[in-house]
Amino acid sequence: MAASFPAKKALNLEPADPGGTPAETKFTRKPKLGGLKSRKKEIPEGLWTKCPKCSSMIYDKELDENLKVCPRCGHHFPIGARERIHALVETCSFEEMDAQMTSVDVLGFTGVAAYTDKLAAYQQSTGLKDAVITGQGVIGSHRVALGVMDFGFLGGSMGSVVGEKLTRLIEAATERGLPLIIISTSGGARMYEGMFSLMQMAKTSAALAYHTRNRIPFISLLTHPTTAGVMASYASLGDLIIAEPGAMIGFAGPRVIKDTTQAELPPGFQTAEFLQDHGFIDAIVPRKELGDKLVTYLDFLLEGQRRLAALP
């Protein structure tokens, strides 16, 4: 599913003056424009971000330094795959795999915009080749196979490239005995690739089945939002399934479910917290604690793996 760019801000129309009468309009126009100008000066565009949860204005630099988490209320903003990897792995330890793999327009898809045009536009705007980065890196003292999705690239949708890169990552992890970590964020399968995108669900799940057979840990981290075909395949297959606070996680959207079941949905439905209460998610981990927590989980899971291997 494609994420659309936010619509360009409408031209600044003059706000209606509740106390004004039509006769006054001519005289009030000038000071009002001045007022708008000075307000703009106070909050230069692109330097501040308003938190959707607590409404406080956050200085962008502060937000970046805080891993895109609101310093006032802890709201988790979306974060790019590269920033996430940079924050998570030991410096210079990340070796990317299949960095040049790009999608092909198998169906010759043309709708409102051609698929090839969309790909080119997103490659330009994000600096990514597709919606996932895969590779090996070191977290704490553990060498891991790491896949990180990026919602900024066509809504993190899973097409042939996302599926193939993740499958190769899983296979490399199995072959080398490396624990696997996949950080998901996705609107689901990439509709521009039709059946080819849906096939990736089976392909990634099959690769994970081999990985599990070798008793090598797989930790799946679900971030806002993780839905549809990605949720229905590898994202929900972790030995340990963890999530970021407040993440929206589910298969179909709440409106579709409501229309289909004709039932009222419970409060907090499809949030990470709700799913933890219902046993689907093992832990909710704030972004800033992720590195330390992963080390703890890996220590635990790998010790279990060693003990199992030692059994007669």
Ligand SMILES: [Zn+2]
């Ligand atoms: Zn906030």
